[in-house]
Amino acid sequence: MANGKLFIGRRVRELREASKATQAVFAERLGISTSYLNQIENNQRPVSAAVLLALAEKFQVDIASIGGSEADRLLSALSEALADPVFVGVSAGFQELKLVAQNAPSLAHALITCHQAYRRNSEQLASFDDQLIRTNAFAEPTPYEEVRDFFHFVDNYIDELDRAAEHLAKALGVPDRDLGTALADHLEQHHHVRLARAANGERVIRRFDASARVLYLNSYSPASTRSFQMAFQIGALEHRAEIDAIMERARFRTSEAAEICRIGLQNYFAGALMLPYRPFLAAAKELRHDLHLLAMRFGASLEQVAHRLSTLQRPRMKGVPVFFARIDRAGNITKRHSAAKLQFARYGAACPLWNAHQAFETPGRMICQLAETPDGVRYLSVATEITKADGGFGAPHRRYAIALGCEISDAGDFVYEDRLDFANGTAFEPIGVSCRICARMDCIQRAIPPLQSTITIDHDRRSELPYTIC
Template identity: 90%
Template sequence: MAYSKLFIGRRVRELREASKATQAVFAERLGISTSYLNQIENNQRPVSAAVLLALAEKFNVDIASIGGSDADRLLSALSETLADPVFGGVSAGFQELKLVAQNAPSFAHALITCHQAYRRNSEQLASFDDQLIRTNAFAEPSPYEEVRDFFHFVDNYIDELDRAAEHLAKGLGVSDRDVGTALADHLEKHHHVRIARAGNGERVIRRFDASARVLYLNSYSPAPTRSFQMAFQIGALEQRAEIDAIIERARFRTVEAAEIGRIGLQNYFACALMLPYQSFLLTAKELRHDLHLLAVRFGASLEQVAHRLSTLQRSGLKGVAVFFARIDRAGNITKRHSASKLQFARYGAACPLWNAHQAFETPGRMHCQLAETPDGVRYLSIATEITKADGGFGSPHRRYAIALGCEISDAGDFVYADRLDFGNSSAFEPIGVSCRICARLDCIQRAIPPLKSTITVDHNRRSELPYTLC
């Protein structure tokens, strides 16, 4: 197996310090000289294949996870941050940014946090141009933003909750029986919680009466939604101590963020309980990631299945690195995660050329797209529209598009790739991440100029755009 050059000095140093070993002792265990280890830790030399194998054998390091998506996510966020004109056109090269992301991640996170505070201040001041009000609330991220970033930077995988859910799922046999029945039986037998219908006038999906030990569910919700809410309640009852510990480690800034984080963690447990890790991973491979078949097999919704595929990041047992997003009709990304190189923009709408937007035009259809981002990486993207309703004809219906995809090297693992022409370069549509940071100068769907571009206006000539970018 051929390895590209890996500069993972920080990872090696952290591993050595965790084992409380000196450089001499650690180098001896790896079978290398102390000077070579010193050069590795200071990123003066890359690690060799032999050193990687020694790390895997002696310290149980997952080789596949080294230099992976953690740095990619941080690198993407850092690159987008520095694209803001406030930095005066700083032109940091890819390798320079990569070194910062790998060797000084705390500094990178601090810079991103500072930039987020700056943007919030700017937006607030723009909204209140007749007032000069500065409070701490303007400088702090919203609770939802903070929780979103927490899941983003832990790779959307919570090992403690995932393994606990898998263990319980095995005991309940959820892979071999109706999941809703299994969860309802568990709530009644182990927690003396009875399932009942919510009142017709109640606009709730779930309501738990702790004193009466009754879990009220909306009887008009689809079966996967009712199952998910039962699994959520089991997580709330059984995983409180573990979730408290995770929240404590996360150090959320506000009580609101901590409570939203608690909901997110209970949602995570619920999804992992309905779709237990190893069983779901093996079935996804067997069915070649056919979302409809997976939904039927596990009694889940398409969204639950697609979201779960993006969380399969267990060390030593990872699934295909996929991206997942949920988009509303206004183009807002309401859920997002990527284990692939494709990282969603933190600000602004998604690229209009992305097939996720087409899903609203033909409900019920799976849209398959071959796409290429400005960095030359190619992807398979699958998108479809979903509708959520908790009532009859007159009830409000929420419509979303969900999108799932992977890098083209993994596309063969998806049934949706079978009829696509990978050998035809023109079949790959040029998409970006967000107009504000997209480097494509000739895109006819551009909404706003990219931040780092220069605009030239020719009053005697007009093409698709009223300006020329250079």
């Protein structure tokens, strides 16, 4: 959407073709002229409010989502790719890129894929010798990157698995019934699978013996983890056909990516079963997204709750658009999704001014931050440190920070906004996406100069940075 105008020609054309109607017939049903419909489909004119209402009434189109966060995410990825110095001289404006994202998404995806391959090859050339270069090891996206992009571009919402999980949760009485007991009973009664403790010293969270019909769980794992692994096993046993169909539509390049995605889809089902859509959405509104209270109500962990909030993208029943990320101590973003305007960088580390990093310094506390990105959008960000351990004193501990946030316009739906001073403009900390594409020239935490910029060095003067960005 630009300047309040909505150009959705490709979406309207797809809707008309799906209904197997000519332009004349489709225009008549919408109550507009054929010429106006033709102009809409070719993005020569925006849709009016009357046309939107007609689409909603006659074709059950979700007005709230018709603008398409898919196009927004694609536009973000396309803009970042074109910021690379390899495209120096390319002067595509915002409107031009938006038209490409809306009307030629396949072309935009192809360009992003080519740019990914270029960057991998460039990094390979900079890091390895000629012999490794000739192996062409990074010519294609890694399987993990391919799966990450799959979930990114489906808005982190898988409708058929989500609804199946919600239906089963209702049959099991979740969340009113004890979750662990309900899942264990279902496994035994419907699949003849019994639970057993993993052997001492066996470093597994879950192990399924298909021939003996035994699911081994680590008895030292938290109850939320054990419940998640039981839900995961139920998804694997009951929804293989649906998962196979989703993977077939995704058309992954390698079998590795497909198998990684299978795990991701089974994880998705497990989260949706533990935190069924309608009850969880209602509870999130009632409790104003208090992560601790939601975790206690549903027998889940903070990470499971925060991750689930980022998947509430069901048409006509969406939750608050949030961003969610999990970060390790080295600054690597190991999980990410954003239904808000904030899009995480595909390359490089996250902004060091983001409160997610501060969470490691204050374990056990919920760190709240008011932040503003270079485009002027303001956010509420909430971060906390989590520790994962499956053993006693000598067992290794994995530490992460999780961050959840929303745009300021939605902050009233979060309990974390109550003690923050929104009226004080100086309370908003300037953050970016990553240094390589951040437009802030005076940031004292900058790690590298932004792409498509030049630097000058004054040997007789030194400030926070050893260079000046032009």
